[in-house]
Amino acid sequence: MKYFYFITMLFVSTAALATSPVDLEINMKNTGLAYKNAVQATNIDAFNVAINEFIALVEKSKTAKFHKQPEQSLQGLDKVLEQAQLAKQVANQQGLAAAKPALKNIDNLRKKYHKLHEPPGFFELLFGK
Known part of the structure; x- marks a missing residue:
């Protein structure tokens, strides 16, 4: 009976973790640190880690609830994933220096898509868009 209780609790806790919302911030x-x-x-080796x-973190971000323009947010994350996978492939085939352009593209995409999630300014809150 102890084992049944333990296994049940394991499944319940795993299900709770799987359905918990992603803290996007x-x-x-x-x-960003990765x-x-x-x-x-x-x-x-350090690059691959x-x-x-x-x-993995970008994939996790795709499960978050986006309140402002969710389609564009997911599109941006997909583009970031493409560049990250390209960077990984190129680095493993040609070396770290060859991956720099794809990594730079990730930063450019970050700048572009972060604008979708900036908090509204004072006047935008006061007068609307």
Whole structure:
């Protein structure tokens, strides 16, 4: 009976974790750190650890609830994933220096799509759009 209780609790806790909402702010900070680690990596092993973590965190971000233009947000995350996977492939085939353009594209996409999620300014709140 103890084992049944333990297994039941394990499934319940796992299901609760799987359905818990993503804290997008915290996840994006961790994503930024993983990106920074990938950019600053000095060997392929460190790069692979960082870029794999980055990819996993971006995938997790796709499960978040986007209140403002969700289709564009998901589109942006898909583009970031494409560039991250390209960077990984190129780095493993041609070396870290060859992955720099794809990593730069990730930063450009971040700048572009973050504008969708900036909080409204004072006048926008006061007068609307």
